[in-house]
Amino acid sequence: MKKYTTLALMLACMACSEEKANDSTLTKLKIKDLEHEETIEFSELFSDERLVCLETNDNGLIGEDIQGIRLINDKIYIFDWSKILIFDKDGHYLNNIDKRGQGPEEYTNIFDFEVNSNGDIIVLPGSKKLMFYDADGHFKRSIDLKLNASSLQLINDNEALLYHDVVTNLADDTLKTVVTKLNFTTGESITCKTGGMGGIRDFLVVVGGSKFKKSTSNSNVYLSDTMCDTLFLLQDDKMVPYIYFDYDGKNFPFSKYGSENIGEYIENINQGTWPNGTALFFSETEDQYMYTYRHKDTPHFVCYPKSGTNIRNFSNVKDSKYLFGMDSLAYNGIHSNNDFVIISLQPYAIEDYAQNNLTNRQKEELMKRINYTGDDQNPVLLIAKIK
16 A cells, blocks of 8 residues: 655644734634544635536546646646646646656646636746746747746736745855746746735745735735744735744754755654644634644644634544545545635545554445545545635
């Protein structure tokens, strides 16, 4: 049996208390019980839940190394490092963008992508450029960038934010954040300055894959990092520290690690020494924050009311509607897309759960629900609205 991929996990909320840091724009959330165990039904957190089985064929096959999933205009876009697959809302395969190569209309890999209102696909490859393809995968144009970028977020059809890792100290290879706003028409970009950290830290130090998140309900654009303890908010072309996560004094010790002891850093990551994963999922509604963290190889999902009362921290989010009580977060990847949550489940993980936990009749029913054909089947998606 294959190992479960803990690709993006998970959600987390903690039994914490909220307090304001010195900076009036910065909300501090202190997590008191990192290993709290509690179970909740998926349907209590999300609404309009549906199960989508992605069609599997030679042109539309994706593995476990999923880097992101988007739900845009009733189409599902899913990508790994090399290609983007496009499905309709019911999971039927439509098309792909697979332009790997060295030519002017090709790329070597994909770090991120976006889709504009016309259906054009904007690809951020591992080079100093943006590449534009139409909905059928035909190359349209490219824009040269001043810096390599690893994350992309459309503001509108003519503007986007780009996240850059920049070496600012060659002596110790220190990485610091640069965010730019790019105009597609003029090709000009401006730097979005990072605001003060309220005495906590002056810059977001990058040690993982930073990602933007955008909410359609409040139009906010956020920036967070997998290992970082701070969430940034875009305000007036400035990335302002917005939320600071205090993991009960167990935050990643940024000052301790540099290029000379990267091995020790990786070992501690693998051992789950520090909580991480706040970049994987974050959502803000009028009444609460919802976000994830991972500690000692256990994913957590947090519901944190803005009132600061009745904070919930879940280590198990089971789905009874489609998956016969399977923990929908434990074996797979979670992706936030505007105001939706998208859970990618590997069919072999569902089959293994059924084999070990369900009756023969339940297992047969579950395998029918996911159209199970074997381990080489495309992922099954659990899609729902964030309440």
